[in-house]
Amino acid sequence: MPLAIYISRRLAYMLVALFGVSLVTFVVTRVLPGNPAYLIVGAMADESTVAAVVERLGLDQSIYEQYVRYIRQLLSGDLGDSWRTSNPVSVDIGARWPATIELGSTALVLALAWSVPFGILSALRRRSLSDRLANAVSGLGVSIPEFWLGLILLLIFFGTLEWAPAPIGRTLGEVPAHTTGLYTIDAILARDWEAFKAAAAQLILPASTLALVVGAPLLRVTRGFMRETMASHHIRSARALGIPERSIVLRHALPNVLLPVSTMVAIMYGYLLGGTVLVEFVFAWPGIGKYAIDSIAASDSIPVLAAVLLSAITYLFVYLMMDVLHFVIDPRTRT
Amino acid sequence: MTATADGQAPAVSKPPRRRARAAGRLLRRPAFVVLLLIVLIALFGPFFLGDPLELGPDTLAAPSMQNWFGTDQFSMDIFTRVVHAARLDLLVGFIAAALAVLAGMPLGALAAYRGGAFDTLLLRVSESLQAFPTLLLALGIVTALSPSIPVLVMIIALVNVPVYLRLTRSAVQPLVNADFVLAARCAGKGQFTILRRHVLPNVSEVVFAQFSVNVAWAIQILAALSFVGVGVKLPTPEWGAMVRGGADYMIYGQWWVALFPGLAILATVLTLNQVADEIRHGS
Amino acid sequence: MNAGGGMDGIDRGPGAGEIPLLTVEDLTVGFGGGEDGGMSIPLQGVSLRVPRATRMSLVGESGSGKSLTASAVLGLLPEGARVLRGSIRLEGEELIGADERRMRRLRGGRIAIMFQNPRASLNPVHTVGGQIAEVIRVHSGAGRRESRNRAVDLLDQMGIPDARRRASDYVHQYSGGMAQRAVLAMALSCRPDLLIADEPTTGLDATLQQQVLDLVIEQVKARGASLLLITHDIAIARQTCEQIAVMYAGRVMESGPTEEVTAAAANPYTAALLKAFVTVDRGRMYAIPGTVPTLSGPLAECPFADRCEMVGPECRERVPELRRIGGREVACVKA
Numbered sequence: 001m002p003l004a005i006y007i008s009r010r011l012a013y014m015l016v017a018l019f020g021v022s023l024v025t026f027v028v029t030r031v032l033p034g035n036p037a038y039l040i041v042g043a044m045a046d047e048s049t050v051a052a053v054v055e056r057l058g059l060d061q062s063i064y065e066q067y068v069r070y071i072r073q074l075l076s077g078d079l080g081d082s083w084r085t086s087n088p089v090s091v092d093i094g095a096r097w098p099a100t101i102e103l104g105s106t107a108l109v110l111a112l113a114w115s116v117p118f119g120i121l122s123a124l125r126r127r128s129l130s131d132r133l134a135n136a137v138s139g140l141g142v143s144i145p146e147f148w149l150g151l152i153l154l155l156i157f158f159g160t161l162e163w164a165p166a167p168i169g170r171t172l173g174e175v176p177a178h179t180t181g182l183y184t185i186d187a188i189l190a191r192d193w194e195a196f197k198a199a200a201a202q203l204i205l206p207a208s209t210l211a212l213v214v215g216a217p218l219l220r221v222t223r224g225f226m227r228e229t230m231a232s233h234h235i236r237s238a239r240a241l242g243i244p245e246r247s248i249v250l251r252h253a254l255p256n257v258l259l260p261v262s263t264m265v266a267i268m269y270g271y272l273l274g275g276t277v278l279v280e281f282v283f284a285w286p287g288i289g290k291y292a293i294d295s296i297a298a299s300d301s302i303p304v305l306a307a308v309l310l311s312a313i314t315y316l317f318v319y320l321m322m323d324v325l326h327f328v329i330d331p332r333t334r335t
Numbered sequence: 336m337t338a339t340a341d342g343q344a345p346a347v348s349k350p351p352r353r354r355a356r357a358a359g360r361l362l363r364r365p366a367f368v369v370l371l372l373i374v375l376i377a378l379f380g381p382f383f384l385g386d387p388l389e390l391g392p393d394t395l396a397a398p399s400m401q402n403w404f405g406t407d408q409f410s411m412d413i414f415t416r417v418v419h420a421a422r423l424d425l426l427v428g429f430i431a432a433a434l435a436v437l438a439g440m441p442l443g444a445l446a447a448y449r450g451g452a453f454d455t456l457l458l459r460v461s462e463s464l465q466a467f468p469t470l471l472l473a474l475g476i477v478t479a480l481s482p483s484i485p486v487l488v489m490i491i492a493l494v495n496v497p498v499y500l501r502l503t504r505s506a507v508q509p510l511v512n513a514d515f516v517l518a519a520r521c522a523g524k525g526q527f528t529i530l531r532r533h534v535l536p537n538v539s540e541v542v543f544a545q546f547s548v549n550v551a552w553a554i555q556i557l558a559a560l561s562f563v564g565v566g567v568k569l570p571t572p573e574w575g576a577m578v579r580g581g582a583d584y585m586i587y588g589q590w591w592v593a594l595f596p597g598l599a600i601l602a603t604v605l606t607l608n609q610v611a612d613e614i615r616h617g618s
Numbered sequence: 619m620n621a622g623g624g625m626d627g628i629d630r631g632p633g634a635g636e637i638p639l640l641t642v643e644d645l646t647v648g649f650g651g652g653e654d655g656g657m658s659i660p661l662q663g664v665s666l667r668v669p670r671a672t673r674m675s676l677v678g679e680s681g682s683g684k685s686l687t688a689s690a691v692l693g694l695l696p697e698g699a700r701v702l703r704g705s706i707r708l709e710g711e712e713l714i715g716a717d718e719r720r721m722r723r724l725r726g727g728r729i730a731i732m733f734q735n736p737r738a739s740l741n742p743v744h745t746v747g748g749q750i751a752e753v754i755r756v757h758s759g760a761g762r763r764e765s766r767n768r769a770v771d772l773l774d775q776m777g778i779p780d781a782r783r784r785a786s787d788y789v790h791q792y793s794g795g796m797a798q799r800a801v802l803a804m805a806l807s808c809r810p811d812l813l814i815a816d817e818p819t820t821g822l823d824a825t826l827q828q829q830v831l832d833l834v835i836e837q838v839k840a841r842g843a844s845l846l847l848i849t850h851d852i853a854i855a856r857q858t859c860e861q862i863a864v865m866y867a868g869r870v871m872e873s874g875p876t877e878e879v880t881a882a883a884a885n886p887y888t889a890a891l892l893k894a895f896v897t898v899d900r901g902r903m904y905a906i907p908g909t910v911p912t913l914s915g916p917l918a919e920c921p922f923a924d925r926c927e928m929v930g931p932e933c934r935e936r937v938p939e940l941r942r943i944g945g946r947e948v949a950c951v952k953a
Contacts, residue, residue: 020463024472028479143605145555147562148578148597151585155594159586233738240692240733241753241804242726251752255743274468281563282582292474293563301478308475312466331743331788 006327014320021312025305026070074309080302084295089306092291098181099170100287103280104272106184106203107210111268115215116261119222123230124249134219141216150209150282157205165201167283173198206283210276214268221264225257232256259330266322273318274311366609373603377421387411387419387572395589405591407580409570413591417599420572424603427488428554432546434492435553439499440542446500447507458504461497469494469552470559477565487566491553498549499542506541544614551607558600574600637710639811639844640668640691640729645704647690660686662868662917663704665940668812668861673838673845675855675876677891678865684848687865688814692731693721708812727757730805734817736797740789740804746797747773747785750804757808772803776833795826799833806837813838816848831858852891856880864888867921869937874946884943884953887922920950928952 054060079089122134157164165172176186176195184203187196229235230253238252277289288307295303327333394410396402404413446454473490480486558575560566567573569580574596581592647661661683668674676684689695691706693713706713708728733739741749750769754760774781776799789797798818805813815834819827835858838845849855855862856876863873864887872885883889890906906925920933932951940947
């Protein structure tokens with residue numbers, strides 16, 4: 001199947017899913033009991049403000065017309081306004097997304113660095129010490145509440161050992177010159193090593209917390225696929241023809257494992273980029289998740305629903321990218 | 336000659352006792368025993384302990400013989416509160432997971448069985464729901480409604496329905512055209528009878544394992560919602576809310592306030608996940 | 619008395635007087651037998667001799683130990699299995715206990731194997747030509763281009779049209795018959811002295827079966843190699859191999875020149891297998907009553923006694939050993 005057809009088919013799927021996603025957020029704002037105008041302006045607003053909102057949202061119109069209006073707004077990039085920050089939500093989110101991207105990407109890299117090699121190793125040496133250890137760590141990683149893990153890490157590395165800086169924001173030093181919005185990357189680009197150290201120091205604990213939580217399912221999936229592959233006919237065949245073990249693992253098994261594992265990676269990355277509410281909250285990390293929590297605390301609903309919508313869209317988008325990448329790499333679909 | 340293996344007499348393996356009673360089998364699984372213990376503590380523990388809201392003489396007292404887990408910033412005994420909280424957390428987890436099963440399983444089975452447009456529609460809707468990060472979606476709904484425990488249960492159940500729907504659907508699908516189902520169909524049995532009598536019993540193991548995982552998940556969501564301040568509020572004893580209450584003290588040395596309720600979450604969730612593993616790999 | 623009976627130097631037909639290519643003597647393999655005790659012994663003293671440039675078939679029902687014998691020869695027993703006793707020699711060189719490096723050079727180099735299910739025997743993410751070239755590179759030390767060209771030549775010799783182009787294809791682009799040709803090319807790539815073909819035609823269409831078998835025979839003959847054909851189908855054995863060995867319950871029941879054995883079976887089990895085949899040919903079914911016994915320990919009687927039509931009290935006294943009768947060896951007290 002040609003790439004163009006494949007991509008357009010996946011895009012069509014994504015559009016359907018987006019339609020569903022927008023429907024869900026729409027239903028949550030409009031159809032649930034209570035006058036949604038109060039959701040938007042807050043419960044303390046006076047009647048004329050409420051009337052204005054009713055007018056603007058077309059709440060006096062049919063549900064169908066309201067939905068069309070809602071979609072039209074979304075398409076023009078209008079996510080509504082936050083009365084807490086008195087900014088358009090799109091502006092607020094634009095300012096905070098780099099923080100989430102920086103944290104999520106670092107966490108993903110750290111998670112991949114420990115979980116995939118560990119998963120492969122434990123699959124190769126079944127019932128060995130490293131296999132048991134992998135089992136224990138991944139079991140713990142799936143079960144541990146991530147906000148509590150973050151607190152424990154703070155207790156150890158900030159409260160007790162004093163190795164980590166206070167969990168307040170993205171840097172305690174200078175903010176590096178803005179290029180990408182990712183402080184560590186910007187600092188490297190500007191060759192500002194002080195700023196890099198300050199930003200990386202803030203990043204390390206929240207990223208490690210997420211890396212453990214996200215790495216656990218990655219480890220399980222990697223180990224599962226590796227075991228399956230090592231028991232497959234073509235590996236038995238390659239062994240029986242004298243291919244050295246090193247090549248069996250690296251050349252014959254690994255590509256067959258990494259393809260399916262990358263799907264899981266995409267799911268995890270989509271989740272991380274959508275804002276990791278709990279960890280951002282614990283470490284006062286000014287990303288999308290923290291923005292949502294702060295808005296909830298102020299009963300400011302529009303930003304929360306915008307964050308929900310955007311994280312779902314991000315997830316779908318990352319998933320789509322991985323699908324397309326698969327299509328390009330995997331010989332079974334490529335030819 | 337005779338083929339004697341190293342001169343060892345081989346052990347004659349007994350035929351497996353397949354029909355050993357299910358209860359006896361479960362009791363031989365360590366995680367299941369631990370789970371039973373946790374449930375028993377939740378049910379009967381509070382009768383042996385005081386009021387979880389009772390104030391003591393000291394605030395933020397370190398763990399001691401009087402207060403095994405120490406006291407919190409309101410001088411309440413943390414051990415008493417952790418045990419009391421087990422009731423709420425387990426109950427919410429169980430009911431939410433049960434509601435999700437009750438809604439998701441029949442829908443998933445029906446989707447697989449009916450196929451066609453009905454199947455496609457359900458699948459697309461659940462895919463859309465699954466694109467949302469669970470916690471954020473729950474947060475979004477909570478903000479639109481006022482948070483109370485029944486609302487929380489409904490929300491946690493709702494975000495879990497697609498999991499069951501898809502799980503049951505994929506488990507049922509290969510069975511739909513299995514010979515025994517076709518036979519039942521030829522015998523003129525109705526759709527629902529076939530589903531209930533012939534198909535669902537065959538997927539119950541997968542669903543039981545997933546149920547255990549989902550109770551764990553529901554407890555995690557409840558704790559997380561309470562932790563960020565939209566779920567259960569202090570002073571009601573609930574693990575997530577208690578961790579939130581102790582979070583600020585963590586870095587100033589009063590680690591016990593947040594540590595013990597967090598450990599309770601970890602232990603319960605870990606046990607439930609292990610039970611799921613035992614169901615999957617057992618029998 | 620040794621079960622193999624091959625040490626007394628009596629003339630025994632083809633290959634006599636010289637060291638056979640492959641000698642298996644009293645091979646006994648057990649599974650389990652750890653702390654929990656439950657040991658099964660699926661191979662109970664197998665003895666075989668494959669002379670140079672000879673085609674021998676190993677026939678038996680599933681579970682008789684044919685494939686396990688092949689795995690033992692390659693030194694690739696499944697996890698949990700170990701050789702309890704016996705000897706496997708390749709031109710006099712003992713393979714049991716040989717170091718892994720030596721075994722790896724032999725595998726694919728001097729002893730090659732092809733399995734059933736050819737499409738699963740090739741790695742889905744590497745090109746077919748690339749996989750053959752890797753085997754050549756590993757064993758001969760030839761360069762990339764050189765081994766690639768040899769791979770293409772081999773595919774061509776196996777009758778794959780447009781071999782140079784097809785070498786760059788992946789296995790999912792091959793039909794079952796083509797894949798089996800490619801697997802054969804890979805197995806023969808380093809001019810092995812012995813080709814083990816484990817049910818090479820199972821799963822192929824009836825018309826393809828004959829083609830693949832003919833090709834295997836032709837190629838083995840042309841290279842002066844020996845063939846050990848593992849099959850459950852005595853008809854295939856009869857038609858393709860000069861020598862036959864019939865296995866049952868982890869033992870060789872009868873072996874010798876194919877014509878002699880199939881013309882008048884000396885062992886009732888061989889007779890039963892032949893009868894099953896002949897009656898199928900006439901459109902009726904004859905099944906040997908009963909099932910292969912599970913081997914949870916050493917036997918005290920003829921393993922076939924329970925299913926044998928000619929069973930007598932003497933069959934229950936001990937396990938019959940292989941005895942030489944004319945040109946063949948038979949394990950039956952009544953023969």
